[in-house]
Amino acid sequence: xxxxxxxxxxxxxxxxxxxxxxxxxxxxxxxxxxxxxxxxxxxxxxxxxxxxxxxxxxxxxxxxxxxxxxxxxxxxxxxxxxxxxxxxxxxxxxxxxxxxxxxxxxxxxxxxxxxxxxxxxxxxxxxxxxxxxxxxxxxxxxxxxxxxxxxxxxxxxxxxxxxxxxxxxxxxxxxxxxxxxxxxxxxxxxxxxxxxxxxxxxxxxxx
Numbered sequence: 001x002x003x004x005x006x007x008x009x010x011x012x013x014x015x016x017x018x019x020x021x022x023x024x025x026x027x028x029x030x031x032x033x034x035x036x037x038x039x040x041x042x043x044x045x046x047x048x049x050x051x052x053x054x055x056x057x058x059x060x061x062x063x064x065x066x067x068x069x070x071x072x073x074x075x076x077x078x079x080x081x082x083x084x085x086x087x088x089x090x091x092x093x094x095x096x097x098x099x100x101x102x103x104x105x106x107x108x109x110x111x112x113x114x115x116x117x118x119x120x121x122x123x124x125x126x127x128x129x130x131x132x133x134x135x136x137x138x139x140x141x142x143x144x145x146x147x148x149x150x151x152x153x154x155x156x157x158x159x160x161x162x163x164x165x166x167x168x169x170x171x172x173x174x175x176x177x178x179x180x181x182x183x184x185x186x187x188x189x190x191x192x193x194x195x196x197x198x199x200x201x202x203x204x205x206x207x
């Protein structure tokens with residue numbers, strides 16, 4: 001029997017005083033507020049009253065730290081999955097507003113539908129859906145939780161909804177420590193819930 005529901009949980013607030021776009025850079029950890037937010041997300045998932053039998057997370061520190069309260073709540077060891085990592089971005093390590101003032105960087109904005117500044121949206125969707133499919137069928141029962149990042153979660157939402165993947169990143173509905181939930185009917189994924197148990201924090205440095 002496959003899983004019953006799959007939850008995509010975004011990591012909590014990151015300590016980022018320089019306000020750089022951190023992307024896949026190492027050593028970006030949760031702030032104290034971020035740890036409280038991760039705990040709130042775990043409380044929300046637990047309050048659903050559903051058994052969680054599998055926990056997967058991105059290899060980045062902020063995702064692993066956000067998975068810790070879930071691991072404690074459900075007595076699970078998180079499995080690291082590279083497929084649910086943040087996408088690549090040429091602006092990694094820079095302050096985005098300052099980078100966009102430099103005409104030499106405008107070339108990277110030439111095709112926002114791809115996007116031309118990083119990993120293609122279609123690639124993100126494919127790797128996320130592949131990871132979800134595999135986890136769904138591998139679980140013997142109960143729910144599966146993925147701890148991931150804003151862009152992969154939002155792109156998954158768009159793909160499942162049958163919407164164009166091209167979008168303005170500023171319009172994403174994917175707050176810090178939010179929980180986006182899915183079910184699979186036959187071969188079709190459908191989104192069934194979205195919650196913001198920790199609707200606070202400073203959302204800086206997201207790709």
